[in-house]
Amino acid sequence: MENEGRRKFLGVCVAGATAAAAVAAGYPVFRYLAPRSGQGGAAKLVIPVGELKEGDAKFFEFAGSSAVLIKTQSGELVALSAVCTHLGCIVQWVKEKQQFLCPCHGGQFSTDGTVLGGPPPRPLAKIPLTVTEGNITIG
Amino acid sequence: MIRKNTLAILLLASLAFLKPALAAPVEQPETVCIQCHGTLPDRLGAPVKLWRSSIHADNGISCNGCHGGDPKDAANAMTPQRGFLGAPKEKDIPGFCGRCHPGVYKDYLSSAHGRALGAGGPTCVTCHGNHQVVKASLALINEKSCTRCHSFDRARAIRDAMQQTEGYIDDISRRIADFQVSGVDTEKMGKSLFSVRNRFHTLFHDVDVARVKGESAAINKELGKLDAALKEIEQSHQKRRVAGGIAVGFMVLLALLFHLMKKSYD
Numbered sequence: 001m002e003n004e005g006r007r008k009f010l011g012v013c014v015a016g017a018t019a020a021a022a023v024a025a026g027y028p029v030f031r032y033l034a035p036r037s038g039q040g041g042a043a044k045l046v047i048p049v050g051e052l053k054e055g056d057a058k059f060f061e062f063a064g065s066s067a068v069l070i071k072t073q074s075g076e077l078v079a080l081s082a083v084c085t086h087l088g089c090i091v092q093w094v095k096e097k098q099q100f101l102c103p104c105h106g107g108q109f110s111t112d113g114t115v116l117g118g119p120p121p122r123p124l125a126k127i128p129l130t131v132t133e134g135n136i137t138i139g
Numbered sequence: 140m141i142r143k144n145t146l147a148i149l150l151l152a153s154l155a156f157l158k159p160a161l162a163a164p165v166e167q168p169e170t171v172c173i174q175c176h177g178t179l180p181d182r183l184g185a186p187v188k189l190w191r192s193s194i195h196a197d198n199g200i201s202c203n204g205c206h207g208g209d210p211k212d213a214a215n216a217m218t219p220q221r222g223f224l225g226a227p228k229e230k231d232i233p234g235f236c237g238r239c240h241p242g243v244y245k246d247y248l249s250s251a252h253g254r255a256l257g258a259g260g261p262t263c264v265t266c267h268g269n270h271q272v273v274k275a276s277l278a279l280i281n282e283k284s285c286t287r288c289h290s291f292d293r294a295r296a297i298r299d300a301m302q303q304t305e306g307y308i309d310d311i312s313r314r315i316a317d318f319q320v321s322g323v324d325t326e327k328m329g330k331s332l333f334s335v336r337n338r339f340h341t342l343f344h345d346v347d348v349a350r351v352k353g354e355s356a357a358i359n360k361e362l363g364k365l366d367a368a369l370k371e372i373e374q375s376h377q378k379r380r381v382a383g384g385i386a387v388g389f390m391v392l393l394a395l396l397f398h399l400m401k402k403s404y405d
Contacts, residue, residue, distance in 0.1 A: 003403050010400040017393045024386065064364075088330020089242075089337055103242025104337050118239075 044139040049131065052077075057093035062138060066090045067127055069138065072111045073098060079127040079138050080113045086120040100124070170210035172202035189270035205235065232262035242337070246344040253344075261288060275340050277305045297343060300351045307362050308336050314369050323372060328365055335361045 045062060047069060052058055057070040059082055066082040070093070082090050082100075089104035099116060100109040108116040113124035129138045169177075177187045190196050195204065203210040208223035210216065217223045227235040233256060237244025247253040252261050265287075266279050280298040282291045311332055319325045339358050342351050 007400060007403045010396055010403065014393070014396045014400060017389070017396060021389060021393065024389070083330070083334075087333045088327075089334040092242075101241060103245070103341070104240070104334070106239050106241050 044137050047136045047138065049077075049134050049136055052136075055095060055098060057095070059090075059093075060138075062127060067138070068093065068100075069129070069136065070111055076111075077129060077131065077136060078111055078113075079129045079136075080109075081125040081127065083124075084120055085115075085122040085124065086118070091124070170201045170203060171213040171216050172206075172208070172210055175213060175216075176202075186270040189268075193270060193272045194274050195272055204239075229262060230257040232264055236263045243341050243344055246341050250344055250346045252346060259288075277301055280343065293346070293348070296348050297346065297351055300348055300355065301339070301343065304339060304355050304358055304362070307359065307366075308332070308339065311362060311365050311369065312336075314373075315365075318369070318372060328368060331361070331365055335365070 045060065047058065047060075052069065052071040054071050054075060055073045057068050059066060059068045061067070062079075067079060068082040068091070069077065069079045071077055080100075084091050084102040084104065084107050086102065086105055086107050089102050091100040091102045091107070091109060094101050098111060101107070102109075102118065102120065105119050107118035107120035109120070109124050110116050113126055115121075115123055127138055129136055131137075173187055176184055178184065186202075190202070195201075201210060202208070203216075206224050206226070207221070208216045208218070209221035212221070215221050217225075224235075233244055233247055233253065237247075247263070248256075254260070256262065266284060267273075267275070277298055280294050280301075282295075285291050285294040315325045315328050315332060319329070335358055338354075342354050345351075
């Protein structure tokens with residue numbers, strides 16, 4: 001009788017502890033699978049079209065990283081990550097050549113981000129943009 | 140036997156996961172330049188020995204990276220037709236290095252050092268050496284080196300202005316390296332730090348104390364962001380350690396409960 005009461009009590013304890021263990025083991029799995037809050041994309045950035053002349057570039061911060069908006073000499077607008085894909089330095093705009101140059105190891109990129117020379121292994125990442133009512137919305 | 144095989148497979152699998160974190164410096168097949176000059180004595184072989192302990196060798200930049208030529212064809216390796224440039228004359232050294240380091244080259248040319256190029260002023264190799272180029276640090280700014288040409292006063296002022304930020308960079312670099320070894324994805328942080336460090340070290344080439352002080356504030360802000368990201372990882376690891384401890388305690392409690400329950404059936 002005494003054993004039965006003890007067994008019942010221990011059974012409740014084991015069941016409770018097992019349930020708690022299951023929750024504790026499942027929580028990291030849920031955390032891993034669930035999308036992180038605030039990862040739905042960086043805040044959009046709006047730049048007036050008039051701020052940029054043909055052949056010019058404008059650098060700005062986007063999603064915690066350096067980015068650049070250029071207006072090519074043909075008037076096309078392109079937004080790119082300004083982080084060199086070689087070792088992470090911030091590229092510079094060489095207006096005379098209409099291309100980007102990485103000051104660290106001389107990586108060169110075209111206006112659409114394509115690697116033109118030097119050690120970078122990949123093109124500069126493109127950032128989507130839309131133009132509406134005289135404003136460029138980046139992101 | 141089966142158990143041993145399983146153990147071997149598990150061990151190999153874990154080593155495969157460790158590989159990216161413990162990756163060795165870039166290894167590339169030896170160029171014909173190294174094969175030939177590596178066996179030559181004195182002046183012709185010395186550069187190879189020096190180069191082997193350089194940051195260029197660590198990153199797979201061989202002789203042809205600077206001197207041009209064909210690193211795969213021993214017979215024609217040093218012909219101008221294959222782009223061989225040979226050793227630059229003293230006044231051409233900054234341009235020679237500047238092909239791969241354009242940012243530093245630009246700052247150097249606008250500095251007092253650069254303006255004295257060809258008139259007894261220092262070139263890149265005066266401070267960095269030529270074949271045994273090592274990772275740049277503030278140790279390069281020292282009395283012995285600088286007083287070969289001028290007094291150390293101004294260089295000391297610049298070094299002192301850079302010291303605190305350099306310490307901050309070293310601390311962040313060490314923490315990133317520690318996380319990399321423990322398997323944390325540090326690629327983005329490593330690249331950010333490289334960029335900031337490069338910006339910072341470039342400052343010295345301008346030889347302008349006021350600019351160093353002004354830019355250091357912006358650089359410290361960038362380093363602050365990296366510091367915050369690293370602290371977040373450190374806190375997360377601390378939380379995991381606490382959670383791990385609680386989990387172990389919990390398992391011990393569960394085992395005890397099972398044991399007591401089993402005993403109640405005896």
